[in-house]
Amino acid sequence: MSSHHQILVIGGGTAGIMVASQLIKQKHAKDVAVIEPSETHYYQPAWTLVGAGTYDYDKTARPMSSVMPKEAKWIKDRATGFDPENSIVHTASSGDISYDYLVVVPGLAYDFSLVPGLGEAMDKGVVCSNYTDPRHTWEVIKNFKGGTALFTQPTTPIKCGGAPQKIMYLAESYFRKSGVRKKTDVVFATGGTVIFGVKEIARTLMKVVDRKDINLRFFHKLVAVDADKKIAWYELGKDITAGGCVVMAGEDDDENLDESFQYNYKDVKVTVEGERYGIHYDMLHTAPPSVAPKFIKNSKLVNDAGWLDVNHQTMQHNKYPNIFGLGDVAALPTAKTGAAIRKQVPIVVDNIDKLIKTQTLGSKAYNGYSSCPLVTDYGKMVLAEFDYNNNFTPDPKLKQMLVFDSSKEHWRLWMLKKYGLPYLYWNKMMKGQDV
Template sequence: MAKDYDVLIIGGGTAGLMTAAQLHRKDKQLRIGLIEPSAKHHYQPAYTLVAAGTFDMKDTIRNEGDYVPKGVDWIKEHAATFEPEKDTVRTSEGQSYTYGHLVVCPGIKLDIDAMPGLREALATDFVCSNYIDPEKTLRVLKAFKGGNAVFTQPSTPIKCGGAPQKAAYMSDEFLRKSGVRDKTNLVYATPGSVIFGVKEFAPALMDVIHKKGIILKTFYNPVRIDPVKKEIHFKWSKPGENSCVLTEDQGLKEKVEGESTIVMPYDMLHLAPPQSAPDFIKQSPLAYQEGPSKGWLEVDINSLQHKRYANIFGLGDVAALPTAKTGAAIRKQVPVVVANVLQRIKDGLLSKEQYSGYSSCPLVTGYGKMLLAEFKYDNVRDSDPLLRRLFDTTKPLWSMWILKKYGLPWLYWNKMLRGTM
């Protein structure tokens, strides 16, 4: 019985559009379906710049339909359930679609309700998130008159793991320009032990932390917000230690509750919210059913083929891959998925293409400065050889800022989403 589509793609974000474009370019006879309900497409890497007042929000949004390749069926519905044994996807709108191969890339969910008090706190004028509304971050910064400005990172996997510290760096610069930095305790709190996991880039970032006078708090896992008292609660997360002792208050007026809870007052709070796979993935047979990756899409980390269903592939933020969830990672994942799908259609085998875990974080450290951290699995540096010959990419540079503000957006809209990069 004929399938509705040779290839059905779930999700029309960066991964979905790039996969559709590259597949269509390589074989225009393929029947490709793309399930994506959103009418607009967002260039999220610019949100950090929007929050700092140096990029216009309207320039991050374009029509989704302008980037769905002609010849690809755009199904404006919500994927809901999977029946992999029947090669079938059902949508919330009551339709079902069959496929020869399935590519799963619906992105990531901002899990606001996973942190008690977060939803209520976001309704106040003191709490913001670049992930949710970067324009509000800018409004909060403009209204801030001093005190504790606290920036946090959750313990869950998140998209663009460097974004929370970028928010802190750019806010530092903004507050200096507005004349209130000397009245501010600027805190960056992370559940981790270091500022950045790739050792070649950590020294330059620690230098940024020290020069800016940012108070770095490691092993601080945010768990709850009290928006009435304007306090955030952290769980002390240092391995092997069940209790914490405050050795340096640094004027923050922190206090310890019980053995391992630290309470910090805030006058401004920026959060990266907890994140997870979308619910319809978590509740599906395609997700890991147990273990540390429970709920995330179960794929081989090199071939990106599903571990239990050979005609299913996954990529992007939803995939359980031990690397940073970024657009740069997707740019390297898409050719692997495309090659493997085409090879399987041809002869049932996989191609020789392998994903190395490549990702990158364009770490904006101030107006006119950016450090481009490129790496692969196991936190091994993987900087572009040409860039390494031309620039010292372990340090913040003006040239990298120009790339971030002008070069990368142009490449995204004109090359990546068109399937030519």
């Protein structure tokens, strides 16, 4: 069994549907097929709001058939491997499919083996993740009675780098409403060195951290989770100065704490075992460790780090010129967000369009644009927009919304997040319109 398509797209997520829709609109693509096994398409950016009890989970899901472009052939199957020399994709049950052009956009996968114990703990009891089950997150936040609320993330690339802290800001607000805030320590432990990589945004977020009295712990690499003892285990990516008082429990000597390591220190319960440093939690929210899907990782298409090896400007594969990749699976040094995809898609579509017509690439280049809508409170949001060099690059269209500085908290940005963006997503982006 084998079939052929002019353009084959692997993945029916944000990137796959947008690429297929825009290619069909361009009119030069005569035959577009999409390989996607799932019956449901999710608008994941709203899962942050679901986890905070302010968005209906069911509204984030629509049948895949409703977003799949009518002119595209939907191959309801899984891709299992590649023969790029012969322009062939292997599938689970539809045989080999050959193509003139291939767009690889399957998104990413979760590999819980990278943090032992997390897989067993995930989405049960007081361990939650907006990435996997935001409804459980809301149950955990709603039922929290005080203690240490630990928000953390693995050191792998993740979808939307800001998501692990957005839910923390919303949870902190909810704890005030539910009356448990005064007996709660909110801790954010990250492998990173700063709250956010864009200076203008970091400045605002540090004010939010101060206002909400949150303890930031940097250089914390999550290595294991013990669900029975409720301990998140870390390795510390920095030599601890100041006589070890940053690490050891029960030290009163706050004066010596190194702020680049511990900001707004809280004396929560910790256990030290050898090189490992365990924070005891009463609730834990994390992003799952993320990798490229197995059939990508085990293919010839990836770089040494295991992500799809594409040109950072054109998104053309570095070895196979008739293959393109974008979105979460691509080895692009920017944040993995739907906003990034929104800017990547037109460039890939233009390149394929020009290749079909003239056998040469288009002249458009992707500058690494991504954006992270950082919800900082119920009714408040900051919009971090940036490029490969972490330059703050706000969209001029925001002025029409009367938002003159999107690095500051604004209720209009919250309205954009909760109402504007989901509307644009389903009604414009999914239909191949440029927004």
